[in-house]
Amino acid sequence: MAKQPMLKFVDVERDMPEKRSANLRNKDFNEIYAEFADAKAREQASRCSQCGVPYCQSHCPLHNNIPDWLRMTATGRLEEAYALSQSTNTFPEICGRICPQDRLCEGNCVIEQSGHGTVTIGSVEKYITDTAWENGWVKPITPVAERSESVGIIGAGPGGLAAADRLRRAGVQVVIYDRYDRAGGLLTYGIPGFKLEKDVVMRRIEQLEKSGVRFELNCEVGKDKSFNNIRNAHDAVIIATGVYKTRDLQGPGSGARGIVRAIDxxxxxxxxxxxxxxxxxxxxxxxxxxKKVIVIGGGDTAMDCVRTAIRQGAESVKCLYRRDRANMPGSQREVQNAEEEGVIFEWLAAPKGFTGDPVTGVMVQKMRLGPPDASGRQTPEVIEGADYTESADLVIKALGFEPEDLHTLWDQPALALTGWGTVKAKYGSGETNLDGVYAVGDIVRGASLVVWAIADGRDCADAVLTRLNSVKKVAAE
Known part of the structure; x- marks a missing residue:
């Protein structure tokens, strides 16, 4: 009788790929986790309990078929595992590296709830696709038939790239317009190499280029090319710009030199x-x-900034966040990595103002958590008389991002926006109030996760294809 290849979580403990020691990794920008060896990847995949209702899958924005590709990995069917993973996720090797698995798939693993430690889903996902690249299983897209219709995508970030991939597989002609000199959006310029090495992103860009996707880089819509020109050149347009306007700091001295934006x-x-x-x-x-560096904020961008400052050789790095550790929006795994690398966290602390120009210090007011607000989170309240000053030579604002004013920037006053300035789009399709214009990712959701942008891009591409097929059918009748 064949031995059961799965459900080994009782006998096999959870194990992550080896993490480089903090005093070595904090001096370079290489990824901090090693790759699973084949035997270790199989072993960890075999811990999956093969749930009848896989909560890991239902809590993944892409609804990846995680139990099945874990089983394929455990039984040595890696090429099949890759094909299944790629069928629902345009960039599995990227999600395996940067998704907050502790809040999504792994955080909802049934065996984690029973005290056995979650399956290391993200590390196995990364291993599967890296192995696929090494073995030449990842090929340029070759549509069965080319179509004459074209789609313009504004923004070469994860949402736009995911939509482009799906449209090209259907034979649609795709042009991506982006303001930067390299494609990838925040994957390229917003996420540090120690979380996502850049050759991982560039090989996907190259795959899309070889597949026939055309990139127009250094193209700022509204300046180098008008939105109307792009709209007139294509059968449909997808807005996938993300949100890049930094939420600003208030208080005395907030305009001093030495206070910079996280994105810059x-x-x-x-x-x-x-x-x-x-x-x-x-x-x-x-x-x-x-320099003495102060980073203000508690999200993943703040974690990227503090860990980058450490690697640049800062004298000291402190992170100020107005709530406590349990209520911060960033990944707890990233906080732990930052602490190991030498970052000091000042919880329940918010900036009140700044001294010097160039900046020499941050005036800090201590906080406590009061009653919950409308979102259910406890509201920070100032503790009177507990102010103090932190010395600083460089202050980095990582308070989150807001959408740019597309009405003015693109001269599109008719484009429907929400009260937050994001594009108003239909759930599932991304369709806006302008005919043939769609929107996906952070420009619709506000600052969110890469995996959600990928999901939006794929769903929107399907909606665009439905539209193109409908128009083609009507024209043929």
């Missing part, structure tokens, strides 16, 4: 990893070396 800081660091020369890094503005 991270973009400069990532450009350096490509070998680019960055003037604001060269002159010291965006270089943390030998």
């Amino acid at each position: 800081y991270l973009t400069a660091s990532n450009k350096l990893s490509f070998g680019d020369t960055v003037a604001e890094f060269e002159d010291g503005t965006l270089d943390a070396r030998d």
